[in-house]
Amino acid sequence: MKAAEILEKLVAIPTPSSASNVPLIEWVEKFLEERGWYSEWHTYIDESGTAKANLIARPHKMEKDAPIGLAFVCHTDTVPYSAGWADALRLREHTDTDTLHGCGSCDVKGALACFLAAVDRMIPARVQPDCALILTADEEIGCHGMERLLESVKLKIGAALVSEPTELHPGVAGKGYGLARVTIHGAEAHSAFPEKGVPAILHAAYFIAELEVRMQWVKSHDPLFTPPRTSFNVGRIEGGTAKNIVPGACSFLVEWRPIPSEDPRSAVGVLESVAQDIKVREPRLKIEIDVLRDDAGFGPTSEGALQQRLRALLPEDRTPVGISFGSEASRLARVADEVIVIGPGDMQTAHSERECVLIGELEAWTATLCALFARE
Numbered sequence: 111m112k113a114a115e116i117l118e119k120l121v122a123i124p125t126p127s128s129a130s131n132v133p134l135i136e137w138v139e140k141f142l143e144e145r146g147w148y149s150e151w152h153t154y155i156d157e158s159g160t161a162k163a164n165l166i167a168r169p170h171k172m173e174k175d176a177p178i179g180l181a182f183v184c185h186t187d188t189v190p191y192s193a194g195w196a197d198a199l200r201l202r203e204h205t206d207t208d209t210l211h212g213c214g215s216c217d218v219k220g221a222l223a224c225f226l227a228a229v230d231r232m233i234p235a236r237v238q239p240d241c242a243l244i245l246t247a248d249e250e251i252g253c254h255g256m257e258r259l260l261e262s263v264k265l266k267i268g269a270a271l272v273s274e275p276t277e278l279h280p281g282v283a284g285k286g287y288g289l290a291r292v293t294i295h296g297a298e299a300h301s302a303f304p305e306k307g308v309p310a311i312l313h314a315a316y317f318i319a320e321l322e323v324r325m326q327w328v329k330s331h332d333p334l335f336t337p338p339r340t341s342f343n344v345g346r347i348e349g350g351t352a353k354n355i356v357p358g359a360c361s362f363l364v365e366w367r368p369i370p371s372e373d374p375r376s377a378v379g380v381l382e383s384v385a386q387d388i389k390v391r392e393p394r395l396k397i398e399i400d401v402l403r404d405d406a407g408f409g410p411t412s413e414g415a416l417q418q419r420l421r422a423l424l425p426e427d428r429t430p431v432g433i434s435f436g437s438e439a440s441r442l443a444r445v446a447d448e449v450i451v452i453g454p455g456d457m458q459t460a461h462s463e464r465e466c467v468l469i470g471e472l473e474a475w476t477a478t479l480c481a482l483f484a485r486e
Contacts, residue, residue: 250332
């Protein structure tokens with residue numbers, strides 16, 4: 111089967127993080143079982159009571175904790191799709207651009223379809239015995255499935271291919287991820303008498319404006335990334351109770367994406383410094399900073415064997431890059447000697463109705479996987 115045919119089946123199975131991924135895992139297990147592979151389930155119930163599953167599949171029966179030489183890693187969940195995207199679960203071909211459109215087509219069911227298409231082409235006896243497929247749940251909401259898998263299985267991996275849309279550029283380094291909630295407490299008052307209150311929203315605006323200025327002070331630089339420095343973003347803000355009340359509280363979420371050479375908690379120091387300066391301006395304020403995530407990035411120590419093989423198999427223009435979005439690679443870096451993020455598609459189309467993948471990239475990645483997983 112071609113990857114495009116398999117992708118049509120995978121897209122048709124809805125797997126937003128809020129839903130169970132078990133139907134998709136069952137479909138993949140049956141596909142692999144019919145081709146002589148062995149699957150090992152790792153199930154759990156998430157915080158909302160929904161059944162989820164991780165899967166480790168191998169071409170030969172192995173002990174549970176047997177080392178993996180080459181792992182193909184792929185999350186199974188997608189972000190929610192909008193109610194207005196009526197055909198999100200129907201794979202559509204746009205012949206003018208040679209692309210396939212659908213929810214998860216590039217993030218990351220397209221990569222999984224390529225792996226399964228490669229398995230379909232190869233008999234188990236021709237596949238490296240120490241390779242494996244690792245499927246996870248809940249990547250889109252914080253890599254919870256991978257975290258649970260690492261807690262339950264003592265994984266030892268030589269090299270790992272982490273599936274994300276990179277247009278087949280090997281992602282040899284990745285930014286980390288930080289998230290904090292900043293809450294500013296002022297004092298309420300009738301808006302006709304503003305001097306009686308302490309406007310939390312106004313001082314939140316001062317805080318955010320100052321944070322924007324401090325972002326320009328970041329000197330660390332890594333040319334693998336776009337942008338080549340740690341970036342900040344204020345993605346949500348809320349506060350106030352009525353239009354005619356001086357707001358007594360305001361909170362907002364700040365995220366940052368540190369380059370691998372930076373401690374992910376260094377940004378917390380920037381937030382604390384801004385908070386101190388704002389309180390000098392208005393001593394009656396109380397500012398709380400609650401750090402929610404501080405995941406480190408990952409970076410290459412040298413050009414490993416997997417990167418060398420990819421360099422030989424991929425076109426010359428598929429040069430190594432750094433990835434600025436989050437992935438499971440930072441978790442896998444704890445247990446794998448070499449981690450590379452790679453897959454068909456462009457992340458800039460993901461998480462939207464524009465999500466698509468080039469048919470040519472699916473075919474190229476399928477052929478590359480056949481070469482990577484074949485016995486030498």
